[in-house]
Amino acid sequence: MCTLSRTVRCSGPLRPHPEHAGSSKSVAAWDTAASGSPTAQVHRGILETIERDEEHAKIARDHFKAEGLDDRIKILLGLGANILPALQGTYDLIYFDTDPAESLIDLEQFERLLRPGGLLMSTNLFLGQYAPDLPGLDKTAEYRLRILDSDRWLTAYLPDGTALSIRG
Ligand SMILES: C[S@@+](CC[C@H](N)C(=O)[O-])C[C@H]1O[C@@H](n2cnc3c(N)ncnc32)[C@H](O)[C@@H]1O
Numbered sequence: 327m328c329t330l331s332r333t334v335r336c337s338g339p340l341r342p343h344p345e346h347a348g349s350s351k352s353v354a355a356w357d358t359a360a361s362g363s364p365t366a367q368v369h370r371g372i373l374e375t376i377e378r379d380e381e382h383a384k385i386a387r388d389h390f391k392a393e394g395l396d397d398r399i400k401i402l403l404g405l406g407a408n409i410l411p412a413l414q415g416t417y418d419l420i421y422f423d424t425d426p427a428e429s430l431i432d433l434e435q436f437e438r439l440l441r442p443g444g445l446l447m448s449t450n451l452f453l454g455q456y457a458p459d460l461p462g463l464d465k466t467a468e469y470r471l472r473i474l475d476s477d478r479w480l481t482a483y484l485p486d487g488t489a490l491s492i493r494g
Pocket of ligand 1: 382
């Protein structure tokens with residue numbers, strides 16, 4: 327889902343890690359391998375992914391192990407809203423693909439965690455066109471506006487609705 331020159335091709339966020347000088351660390355804000363295929367290919371760097379569902383987490387763990395990536399990808403089990411506030415340090419990249427109702431809480435944490443110049447990739451920001459009664463669409467609408475706030479972000483949208491935002 328994302329490619330950085332010397333770090334990660336992944337579906338989550340990245341940051342420098344003291345134990346991996348010269349490499350980077352990535353935290354995938356929820357989402358793991360529920361789809362049945364590995365969601366991350368880490369060549370250098372560290373990726374953390376947050377997943378609330380134990381079964382999804384197990385599937386993901388098995389995929390990461392099969393790909394030889396289990397020493398580079400850490401699954402944080404729980405709700406993003408509970409786990410993100412406890413994360414420390416600075417991340418290079420964050421990938422957002424989760425519960426619309428949590429989106430604003432999460433965005434606040436992304437603004438805390440992402441380094442200036444870091445990349446936020448946000449998906450599923452237009453779910454209302456498929457599921458107009460989905461809870462949390464109002465939060466997603468605010469999220470879309472906030473990443474257009476030029477004091478905080480420089481944002482562009484891809485044709486499929488994915489937002490790419492550079493942290494100001
Ligand atoms: C849309 S799927 C992610 C799919 C993944 N990006 C892929 O391509 O395979 C969302 C995943 O996030 C998890 N999830 C949803 N809401 C969450 C939350 N609030 N906190 C943590 N995980 C959550 C779900 O259990 C599911 O595994």
